[in-house]
Amino acid sequence: MNESYKKLMKCFEQAEKKISFKPELALVLGSGLGDFCETLDIKETLEYAQIDGFPKSTVAGHKGRFVFGYCGETPIVCMQGRVHYYEGYSVSDVVLPTRLMKLMGAKTLFLTNAAGGINPAFKAGDFMLICDHILYNVPSPLIGENIEELGVRFPDMSEVYSKILRSAVEEAAAEEGVPLKSGVYIQTSGPNYETPAEIRAFGRMGADAVGMSTGVEAIAARHCGMKVCGISCISNLAAGISPEKLSHKEVQETADKAAPMFRKLVTKAIDNIHTLN
Numbered sequence: 001m002n003e004s005y006k007k008l009m010k011c012f013e014q015a016e017k018k019i020s021f022k023p024e025l026a027l028v029l030g031s032g033l034g035d036f037c038e039t040l041d042i043k044e045t046l047e048y049a050q051i052d053g054f055p056k057s058t059v060a061g062h063k064g065r066f067v068f069g070y071c072g073e074t075p076i077v078c079m080q081g082r083v084h085y086y087e088g089y090s091v092s093d094v095v096l097p098t099r100l101m102k103l104m105g106a107k108t109l110f111l112t113n114a115a116g117g118i119n120p121a122f123k124a125g126d127f128m129l130i131c132d133h134i135l136y137n138v139p140s141p142l143i144g145e146n147i148e149e150l151g152v153r154f155p156d157m158s159e160v161y162s163k164i165l166r167s168a169v170e171e172a173a174a175e176e177g178v179p180l181k182s183g184v185y186i187q188t189s190g191p192n193y194e195t196p197a198e199i200r201a202f203g204r205m206g207a208d209a210v211g212m213s214t215g216v217e218a219i220a221a222r223h224c225g226m227k228v229c230g231i232s233c234i235s236n237l238a239a240g241i242s243p244e245k246l247s248h249k250e251v252q253e254t255a256d257k258a259a260p261m262f263r264k265l266v267t268k269a270i271d272n273i274h275t276l277n
Contacts (some may be wrong), residue, residue, distance in 0.1 A: 004092045005147045007053055011096065012103045014051050019044050020102075023077035024097070024277065025270060026106035026226075028217065030082070030113035033255055037078050039263055048081075055093045057081040058157040060257040062244060065204060066101075067070035074274040077101050084139055084212055086190035095141040095220035097135025099150065102224050108165070108273060109221040110137035111230035112266070114255050115209040116193070116238035119183055119201055122209070124254050127180050127265060129169055130161050130230035134207055136184040141216045142223055161169045162217050165229035165273060172268035178261050182240065183234055199238045210238055229273075231265070233258050 021044050029036055046066040048054050057064040067078040079101070083093050111130070117123065146153040166182075172252060173180035186202050188194060190212035194202070202210055209232045218228045235254040255262075 002145050004144070008096055008099050008103070009031055011051050011054050011100055015046060015100065015104065018050065019046055019066075019068060021075065021100070022105040023068060024106065025074055025076045025108045025110060025273065026079065026101035027110045027266070027270070028082050028112060029259060030213065030233065030267050031252060031255060033114070033259065034260055036263055037067045037080050039180070039267065040067060040069040040071055040076070040078065042067055042248045044068040049266055055083040055089050055096060057067055058085050058087050065157040070273070071270045074270050077106055082213055082217075084190065085216070086212055088225060091139050091141045091216055092144070095216055098217045098220045099224060100208050101198060102105045102221070102226055105223045107226060107277070108219070109226045109228045110266070110270065110273075111214050111217060111228065112228070113211045113214050113232050113273060114235040115185060115211040115232035116236050117209055117234040117241065118199055119181075119208040120241065122181060122234050122237070124234055125258050126234040127173075127178065127258070127262070128185070128209050128232040128234060129166055129180055129182045130185045130214070130232060131166065131182050132161060132184045133218060134184060134205060135215045136186055136202070138187050138216060139243050151225065155223045157219065157222060160222050161229055162227045164276065165227055168272035168276060169229055169231065169265075172272050173265055176264045176268050178265045180219070180265070181208075185230070186210050188212055194239050196239045199241065202229065209234060233262060
């Protein structure tokens with residue numbers, strides 16, 4: 001058996017013994033956005049540390065647990081804190097939580113993150129619907145022996161972020177009066193922020209926002225048949241665009257300020273997605 005799949009199944013077996021809740025949608029919360037879980041009708045929780053072999057989140061502001069409950073009428077599993085490639089994990093470990101939530105029953109993956117704005121029309125506090133992504137200096141999570149139990153060797157990536165789900169998010173934004181941009185997200189390895197020269201290059205490549213997560217998770221989700229959508233909270237303007245030095249504290253502070261609008265948007269979007277099923 002593939003070693004990555006063996007590890008995944010071991011984690012799933014442990015989670016199954018501890019959790020009875022069956023989610024329909026999986027939500028990953030980015031830096032500063034973890035408080036969304038407090039709005040849920042929580043039924044069960046599972047600390048990452050309770051699953052032997054599961055990667056632990058080490059970043060400030062990432063609590064490191066699964067939260068199971070209802071967002072309105074939708075049964076969801078919420079990942080309160082994610083793991084990143086820059087924390088020293090293999091990319092297969094970074095996407096292990098995504099694959100685990102699929103095995104738990106989730107058919108849709110809703111990704112969120114805090115990102116730096118590259119598009120000059122963006123400002124801190126904006127929300128960007130992800131319409132596509134670019135991986136930069138980050139390996140594909142599908143490198144190595146293919147896990148046939150999850151998906152095919154060469155999966156199509158022409159529509160990573162579902163058009164139908166994107167429409168549902170756009171409708172939610174309109175209904176709730178939340179301004180919503182749209183653009184391409186580029187994932188870098190981190191943990192250092194980008195140089196101004198890199199940001200200029202990324203802009204020429206077609207990227208509108210930059211961050212250190214999301215892309216590999218989206219690829220793994222599509223590989224195993226999940227539908228994907230994603231929102232970036234533009235927490236700061238990227239290097240060379242902003243006159244200020246970048247800091248994680250700024251990212252968290254901006255996300256905290258945007259949290260009320262974020263909760264409105266995501267709650268309504270999940271409700272709209274639920275009606276599609």
